[in-house]
Amino acid sequence: MLVRLLYASRAAGGAPADVIHQIMTQAHAHNPQHGITGILCHSDKVYMQVLEGGRGPINALYAKILHDPRHTDVVLLHYEEITERRYACWTMAQANLSKVNASTLLRFAELPEVDPHATSGKHALALIDELMATATIVGRP
Ligand SMILES: Cc1cc2nc3c(=O)[nH]c(=O)nc-3n(C[C@H](O)[C@H](O)[C@H](O)COP(=O)(O)O)c2cc1C
DSSP states (O other): OEEEEEEEEEETTOOOHHHHHHHHHHHHHHTGGGTOEEEEEEOSSEEEEEEEEEHHHHHHHHHHHHTOTTEEEEEEEEEEEESSOSOTTOSSEEEEGGGSOHHHHHTTSSSSSOOGGGSOHHHHHHHHHHHHHTTOOBOOO
């Protein structure tokens, strides 16, 4: 049985390129063998990650992520059972929220900035879909 999970968190001490690289390396090493796919969105302040896969592997990964010292204030924004993956193409893709243009952000928020802790899960997923449509997301299968 498949689930989709979306959470947001605040980067502890920023999210410099080497930390993002470290996280992506862990994701690419771990996710394929556990059937996990998804997208990691990041800015220098926040993370927002959507994970899809079997309920057991997703819950187990989320439990590890919750205790990861590289971020704080981890908030679950959305969790649902699904019949079909939306992000099946990526073991873990990434999107730099600092590079998204203001008009895209303004479609989903009062100000042209991403504040996932003040956003509904529905709007956050809509933003991620928009990032997919505008090819802001980069990744490898
Ligand atoms: C924002 C964020 C996203 C992460 N995403 C993943 C992921 O998709 N897959 C993964 O295996 N680890 C991910 N991690 C790392 C895990 O928290 C954990 O460090 C890693 O799975 C290794 O755990 P272990 O040494 O207990 O096996 C992420 C960490 C952070 C801070």
